[in-house]
Amino acid sequence: DIQMTQSPSTLSASVGDRVTITCRASQSISSWLAWYQQKPGKAPKLLIYKASSLESGVPSRFSGSGSGTEFTLTISSLQPDDFATYYCQQYNSLWTFGQGTKVEIK
Amino acid sequence: QVQLVQSGAEVKKPGASVKVSCKASGYTFTGYYMHWVRQAPGQGLEWMGWINPNSGGTNYAQKFQGRVTMTRDTSISTAYMELSRLRSDDTAVYYCARVPIVVVPAAIDYWGQGTLVTVSS
Numbered sequence: 001d002i003q004m005t006q007s008p009s010t011l012s013a014s015v016g017d018r019v020t021i022t023c024r025a026s027q028s029i030s031s032w033l034a035w036y037q038q039k040p041g042k043a044p045k046l047l048i049y050k051a052s053s054l055e056s057g058v059p060s061r062f063s064g065s066g067s068g069t070e071f072t073l074t075i076s077s078l079q080p081d082d083f084a085t086y087y088c089q090q091y092n093s094l095w096t097f098g099q100g101t102k103v104e105i106k
Numbered sequence: 107q108v109q110l111v112q113s114g115a116e117v118k119k120p121g122a123s124v125k126v127s128c129k130a131s132g133y134t135f136t137g138y139y140m141h142w143v144r145q146a147p148g149q150g151l152e153w154m155g156w157i158n159p160n161s162g163g164t165n166y167a168q169k170f171q172g173r174v175t176m177t178r179d180t181s182i183s184t185a186y187m188e189l190s191r192l193r194s195d196d197t198a199v200y201y202c203a204r205v206p207i208v209v210v211p212a213a214i215d216y217w218g219q220g221t222l223v224t225v226s227s
Contacts, residue, residue, distance in 0.1 A: 001168070034213035036151075043201055043217035044151065055215070087151055091211045094167065095141070095153040 002026050002090055006098035012106040019075040021101045023088035028068045032092035035064055035073045038100075039084045047086075048073065078103070108132040110202050110218035117224045123190040126221045128202030135183040136160040138204040141214065142176065142187045146198040154200075157185060158207065192225045199223075 003026035013019050023033065031051040036044035046055045048064035051071055061076040075082055083105055088098040113127040128140060142154040155166035157176040164176050175188045185202055202218040 032211045036214075038151075043203075043220055044214075045217075046213060046215055049213040089151070089153075089213070091205075091213055094165070097143075097151040097153065100150045 002029060002093055002096050004088055004090055004096050004098040006086075006088055006101050008101060009099065010102045010104060012104050013078050014106045015078055015080060017078045017106075019078050019082075019103060021073045021086055021088075021103075023066075023071045023073070023098050025069045025071075025090055029090040029092035031067045032090060033064075033066070033071050034089045034091065035062075036087045036089065037082075037084045038087065044087060075103075108204075108216045110204065110216055112200075112202060112218040112221045115222040115224070117226065118192050119227055120193055120225055122192050122225075123188060124192060124223050125186055125188040126200050126202075126223070128185045128187075128218050130183045130185070130204070133204075135178075136180060138206050140176070140178065140185040141203045141205055142174075143201045143203055144198040145201070145220075146195070149198075152198075154187070156205070159185060160207065189223075192223075194225050197223065197225045 005024045007022050033051045035048040038044040047058050047062050052064045063074050085100045085102045087100050109131045111129045116124050118124050136159045139156045141156040144152050157164045159178045178185045199220040199222050201220050203214040204216050206212045
């Protein structure tokens with residue numbers, strides 16, 4: 001099974017900060033990676049698919065990059081609505097989620 | 107608009123089974139896989155498997171093989187996930203989520219609201 005490792009587990013940041021979350025796959029997944037945002041008590045929301053494609057309606061401050069085994073999610077200027085938990089997910093071979101990164105207020 | 111509406115919360119005893127439903131509307135039910143993902147309290151997301159509503163074909167995560175059964179009723183655009191031999195660590199919110207049936211891999215674009223299953227004696 002493909003393992004997904006996210007870092008950091010928790011990230012403290014302020015409004016306006018540039019934030020980067022990393023996701024590493026245990027083997028190559030090409031670009032078959034998605035990023036989701038989840039707020040407490042809610043279902044996850046798709047932000048990025050195919051590593052770097054922005055889902056319709058998602059603000060442009062969110063961006064994704066990478067291929068193979070190394071991927072990043074970047075929020076260019078953190079907004080109050082962005083404090084949440086973020087998950088990466090590979091869908092190259094079955095499915096696996098990363099363990100999540102909680103973005104909290106500094 | 108696309109909606110995935112799941113059945114209500116359940117409380118079950120260890121060893122019992124639970125069956126969660128997911129009613130789809132606003133799109134062609136047979137054009138999308140239905141995946142099931144669960145989330146234990148305070149924990150991350152765990153993929154359980156999928157069903158192809160068109161063919162009825164399934165693919166389960168190895169961890170749940172032998173305990174999970176995914177079915178569908180195309181006449182009412184509803185998918186089901188049944189988990190048997192419940193244990194306390196099966197306590198979680200269970201989500202259904204759709205993925206387009208296309209030639210290349212695709213990500214989830216819509217999720218159900220989640221169903222809390224509590225396993226307790």
